[in-house]
Amino acid sequence: MxxxxxxxxxxxxxxxxxxxxxxxxxxxxxxxxxxxxxxxxxxxxxxxxxxxxxxxxxxxxxxxxxxxxxxxxxxxxxxxxxxxxxxxxxxxxxxxxxxxxxxxxxxxxxxxxxxxxxxxxxxxxxxxxxxxxxxxxxxxxxxxxxxxxxxxxxxxxxxxxxxxxxxxxxxxxxxxxxxxxxxxVLGVLGALRTGSRLVHTGRPTPAAYAAAGGTLYFGVPTVWSRVAADEAAARSLAGARLLVSGSAPLPVPVFERLQALSGQRPIERYGMTETLITVSTRADGERRPGSVGIPVEGVRTRLLGEDGTPLPHDGESVGELQVRGATLFDGYLGRPDADAQSWTDDGWFRTGDVAVVGADGFHRIVGRASVDLIKSGGFKIGAGEVEAALRDHPAVSDAAVVGAPDTDLGQAVVAYVVTDGAVTGDQLSAFVADRLSVHKRPRRVVLVDELPRNAMGKVLKKQLLTES
CATH class of the missing domain: 3.40.50.12780 (ANL, N-terminal domain)
Known part of the structure; x- marks a missing residue:
């Protein structure tokens, strides 16, 4: 191996x-x-x-x-x-x-x-x-x-x-x-399989990345956000061949700033503990902000609606992403009950993520079905789309959107936003309504100093839901 x-x-x-x-x-x-x-x-x-x-x-x-x-x-x-x-x-x-x-x-x-x-x-x-x-x-x-x-x-x-x-x-x-x-797996075993040199920086600081002299860099969005905020560090990556981001969506403003400073358009990829990496932008293909690309060799994907029927690859239909292929795990240790819930009768793994697939096969991950597919007033709203719209505001540095229980709507769109203090919640809600459909606007905006994240930079949305 x-x-x-x-x-x-x-x-x-x-x-x-x-x-x-x-x-x-x-x-x-x-x-x-x-x-x-x-x-x-x-x-x-x-x-x-x-x-x-x-x-x-x-x-x-x-x-x-x-x-x-x-x-x-x-x-x-x-x-x-x-x-x-x-x-x-x-x-x-x-x-x-x-x-x-x-x-x-x-x-x-x-x-x-x-x-x-x-x-x-x-x-x-x-x-x-x-x-x-x-x-x-x-x-x-x-x-x-x-x-x-x-x-x-x-x-x-x-x-x-x-x-x-x-x-x-x-x-x-x-x-x-x-x-x-x-x-x-990627960052250590990958180097030991491909034969590439490996530099693990200890802590993923902008200064450490800048000094490493690599051709291929891995990071999570938090790392890339900090690199992008350090102009000298970002410019020093101009000699790299590939910047790879994963584990959570890379905000489009971070993508664009990295490109502006380093000349590099980052690659995004998608995977899970259970599947390893199944979908990725290719080095020789288009690097599209907000997209994780196409299935890697040996992997197939499909998109299903709530009734289990296949959804079209039209770039708009939101459904559950299921995968199968050579990279998948063998099951949960000692948990046949979890295995039964996670696999379909015809052998596909239920990722629990919702996605949109375009006619060109490019995948865009909306988020987790449990927290990122919001059903509000009869509409299905992807939290990731609202988050991306919020991050387009110049005063917003970070955002997370959840669906909070609501007696009238079923779920209400609630946004937790980190700002520089120069904007109000009502202004942000109107900002989203101007860019997306009105029903996708946050019904409530909570201004916070930071968002709770795990070690890989993923926002702990269930923690936010308990506060909603």
Missing amino acids: LTALRGGHGDAPDALRIDGHAMSRERLLAAATAAADRFAGASAVAVLARPTAATVTAVVGGLLAGVPVVPLPPDAGPKERDHILRDSGAALLAVGPGEQVPDGVTIPAVPVDPAARSATTHPEPEPGATALVLYTSGTTGAPKGAVVSRRAVAADLDALAAAWAWTAEDTLVHGLPLFHVHGL
Whole structure:
């Protein structure tokens, strides 16, 4: 699965640089093999996934040993951490040198040293073997473990390499968390499959991105917003080949400012923990603001209405996005009930997201069906469309729209908006009504200092709904 570790792509002392720690691929392989020697035979190994060389060594060690790897968010609270460890059946916890084992953890801790070396040869696991158990955000209850096979990871990385013209000649730069698909699967395993050099900046600051000298950059909208606000940092990316944004919609003003300062039109892509990345703009295709592009190789999508009938690809019809293909997970660990709810009888995965598809196949994600498809006064309104209109106002820096219960309308459009203070809620509501249909205007606008977000930059809309 990690073909670059086996040679053929060349090597360098700093083929991987993780928060200032440089490693060659040969050194990583030797250290990861030493970790694999200790993990071999375990049911699963949890990795305290801090942005360190030890974390990368531990993840690769688990994959070499054929042991499912369970990335553990380092900032997880005791309840979430205990649930993940118990639910995954992890027998070991990998920790870096000098790292403290969290209080209350009872499984054996295994120190992983990036300086260790072993020449043991571990047999290559079957392609269908579990590579990772990735836990969802748990917005509808306790987090569920998505079982992701080696085959799915390889298929997705190859599809993205084709879509993004990603090769061993690239230098990938990012500073994303290593317990999510974006930062770990794409941002680490991708470099170890394509052979590209990897620079993980530790924290994804504009200054760190500017200094990295990459050709390929990954970021979430929060990262790109901060880069765009730092003119010198944004201009320094002019020599890059590709800026990739994901995990949440990239605001159009940020897209446009990045283009103006760096000359780069960012690429957006779409995926989930359960599906990996399924839809993306291509490096050699149109880069359209607000669009996530077309399905990657090996993936198909379809759009269904509430009655289960297919919807036209007309750029207007809003429906549930369903996907199938080689990148999908094998199911939720120990949760046949969740599997039954998530898959259709004919084998399609219900993403829970609502989308619009144009006649040219370009996909635009409206949002989550549970919080982003608002049914108000008999109309169906996509929250993302209203948010984009609000962000067009020069005084607005961020916005989130939800459907709050309303006795008259069923749901009322409520907007939470971050502004510079030079505009009122009524003015913003009128601003939207001038640009969209009147029924899409916010019935209430709440001015806030900031929006609640998770580690990947996604707005916690259910938290906003409890406040509506």
